[in-house]
Amino acid sequence: MRAVAIAVFFWIALSASGGAEQEAREIGDARRGETIFRQCADCHQVGSDAKDRVGPHLNGIFGRKAAANDGFGYSDGIVRAANDGLVWDLRRLDAYLENPKALVSGTRMNFRGLAEPRDRADVLAYLRGFSDNPSDIPEAQPTARPREVELSPEILAIVGDAEYGEYLSSECTGCHQRDGGYDGIPSITQWSAEDFMIAMQAYKRKIRPHPVMQMMAGRLSDEEIAALAAYFGTIE
Template identity: 55%
Template structure:
């Protein structure tokens, strides 16, 4: 390799590194990162608690205190001990949720890229006081007919045998996500996401892959009724 080319390559590399390290928060990019969160969290006007709590007015909220959401004991304890969501605490939590709040119910492995976290936090900040933007419930774009199927709880209980080899029937986490007490619609959306392989876990793709729309509804009805 010619010396001048080597230098130019190095220069570009250094410039790229510097650019990465010093990049401004980009809420637009954060919105893209947030797609992974949408399966469980809503944000924006009309956002409701789903599998996870809604994220409006998150900045300044004491952890585990939103009315109407059933938090893990771990998250409630963290709040009682003074954990308040700020840019800094969110950054630490999102990097490795299960280290920051051990036994949190949030079944998310963590966001390793610091820039992704900065962008995501900037996006979330838009929904703190005074910032009202359009609701964000994409991902819930299943055929309404599928969401409307009434699940057979007794059949769901039988089918749940497949799930309970790994997931705890009492809703505790113990290394596998808690799947009890979910809003039925969220359960159905999640299972269809595994079935159509837009969620990536191979065991869950396999388990969901054989389920019919009626069977998914049955499981949602059964697990939705477990506390």
């Protein structure tokens, strides 16, 4: 689905070969994006008079470190993601717009997400017009993005084997406290199974930035992630 959308709406400027496959493209239709952005504008402003409101203003968002807007009271989730190295490049913004909670657990942004890749691309093309730094070169970061695998409904529909999940969870609890305590490593209990799966899949796909979690999630199969989600859903 997404590949088709890309082919139709995005001009493919460059396709690098080799290990990290990167493509840079026109992001989307900024004028159409301006219309879609109206649903965001209750909370987020852009342009010369933009101020922080319910959400931070979005001038210069491309290439900006998460939680870097001085004076805005960010959620703990965004602050933690920033500490893990989250920088708002195109791929992360796209993932965030698709499903904010998938990228950042505990974000306050109360938005269901834009399911259509084209809608996200158009909004991001619009926002790109308010980001001066780095200069507006479509081939360069932050507009370049690696090819990604889409998280399919089939993956989310897997019913996890909670008993297997309990065994697998023993790898998590070497660092994360099973009773939900927090001393510098986040609590992972009392999450919904879906939030858990989405978060782990985002690490597995290296959308979320933390290197340990990318490594731990990277070798788990979809079934194993579902098993963990099922188990963590059973503990108090």
